[in-house]
Amino acid sequence: MGLPRTLQNLNTYVNGADYRGIIGEFEQPKLSEATSDWRGGGMPGAVKIRQGLNPMEATLTFGGHETGLVRLFARDDTRIRLVCAYQAKSGSTPQAVDIFLRGSFNEIDFGKDKPGEQTEHKYKADLTYYRREVNGTVEVEIDMLNGIYMVGGVDRYAEIMAILAG
Template sequence: MGLPRKLKNLNGFVDGESFLGVIAEFEEPNLALATEDWRGGGMLGPVKVDLGLEAMEAKLKMGGHTASLIRKFGTSEVDGLRVRLVGAYQSDDGRPPEAVECFIGGRFSEIAPGTSKAGDDTEHEYTVPLSYYRRVVNGRTEIEIDMIAGRFIVDGFDRYAEIMAIVGG
């Protein structure tokens, strides 16, 4: 029997500060290759040629006003903000929970405070374009992308190492 692992609980840390009880939601970045169609002479049709990676973006939702996060808006560094998100995923088939950690580096490009009405729930959403992303499951790094350093590691294999060796990285 197999049942899917579902998120049972989570916490977020921004520059080391815990947001346990405050973080409402985290949207991981989509991972996408940047590609371009190429059809050379003699080919029956185009193929997608790998040109690197698309830009990555994550989102955080916090339950209400969080002054310490608003104060981080406008940093001039592309990796001026460090976020660690920890989730416990568990299926209801008796298997133990899995620890899933996401480490991201970027900066807030947008803060959406939404609407505020006395007595109603409020959430602030923070958009983070990423220069760094790492996903770790039970202590094992599954994927690590460092846009600035030119690292693209999947399951322990750096898919970009040979190119970085040629260009001096």
């Protein structure tokens, strides 16, 4: 029996700039495969056929007004690194989770501003790249542009890329 690991703290880097103390929260990309239904002759029902991966996106919420982030609006190849510390309970060994993203901030929600109150801006990034490392081990790496689809050290797209390379 154990307790779940929860996020104890995080930091974010965007194109190498440190946003410690400014990052508020993030919504991680949803990883999902695109599928379609197939029911052939003689089959009593449909089955799901894999059609590749669905697009990925992430949302980051920052406190205050950050001109450097606003200037990245609709700019391709923005690099984002989330450095996270997860821990089951006080005194247990923390787990390092690094999330590397590449894409474009294609939506900025400036929200509501009120004098004297905290301001939050949300940046939605459409992603072309995702890598998740846990304690230095790559668990998932997806590079849509370069045909990389690794999960648990297994390249699930290697055979397809070998065929395409001729």
